[in-house]
């Protein structure tokens with residue numbers, strides 16, 4: 001057990017809103033002390049306030065930019081300073097960018113890789129050894145339905161999520177038979193600030209694809225994790241698509257995705 005009161009600790013990244021906030025609620029309902037991290041301190045404090053008032057949860061908000069290795073060092077030092085060990089790590093922080101790869105800012109796309117790929121890997125490798133030493137706990141990595149296919153007009157984002165799926169499935173296999181669970185969550189479209197940050201408003205994907213709520217998705221992820229599912233695809237139609245995708249000819253799939261993500265102001 002990993003906090004001073006003997007309760008297990010869950011560390012949730014991207015907990016200042018969206019899916020991460022709702023995953024933090026799930027962890028609190030399961031009796032975890034919850035470390036909330038993201039860049040926005042005011043938003044983390046808002047989530048912590050809600051969790052204290054409505055769920056009587058113990059929360060520890062710590063602001064960090066997980067695309068920056070030095071900031072991850074600081075986060076780990078702060079946990080150490082407070083005498084906290086992480087039993088469950090939820091790597092949820094991430095963002096996407098919609099548009100032609102050469103039209104979108106190069107540095108921002110590299111930063112997306114820093115967060116979605118490098119940061120997630122660094123966090124996993126830092127916190128797994130403690131779980132292995134106790135033969136308990138686990139990691140939830142949030143990928144996307146995008147992980148199952150290349151994504152024209154969201155090329156870097158889809159590729160980062162393919163990495164998360166591959167990395168997580170391989171780790172889950174390495175840890176199979178141990179007490180440590182590793183799972184990867186692959187949601188379809190979820191109603192959060194993600195689309196706005198990705199500049200997806202007005203694209204076909206936001207107009208035509210049904211979205212799930214962050215609550216529904218978080219509940220499906222948390223339940224799947226407890227049930228030791230390795231790959232969690234919330235929503236039946238998303239789950240079916242994740243299975244069907246390998247039977248759809250690549251050219252047809254590319255045309256479909258390209259249409260869904262085509263920038264509204266022309267290609």
Ligand SMILES: NC(=O)c1ccc[n+]([C@@H]2O[C@H](COP(=O)([O-])OP(=O)(O)OC[C@H]3O[C@@H](n4cnc5c(N)ncnc54)[C@H](OP(=O)(O)O)[C@@H]3O)[C@@H](O)[C@H]2O)c1
Pocket residue numbers: 013014015016017018019020037038039040041043064065066067092093094095096115142143144145186187188189190191192193194195197
């Ligand atoms: N919404 C969807 O349709 C959808 C679909 C599939 C997968 N996903 C995945 O689900 C995850 C959560 O996304 P969401 O939909 O909940 O979007 P969101 O509402 O935009 O939340 C993203 C979270 O990540 C945090 N974050 C962003 N950059 C960060 C950084 N550099 N360092 C630390 N934290 C950072 C944000 O907080 P700050 O801005 O305060 O840092 C926020 O808490 C992402 O990995 C996303 O790729 C989303």
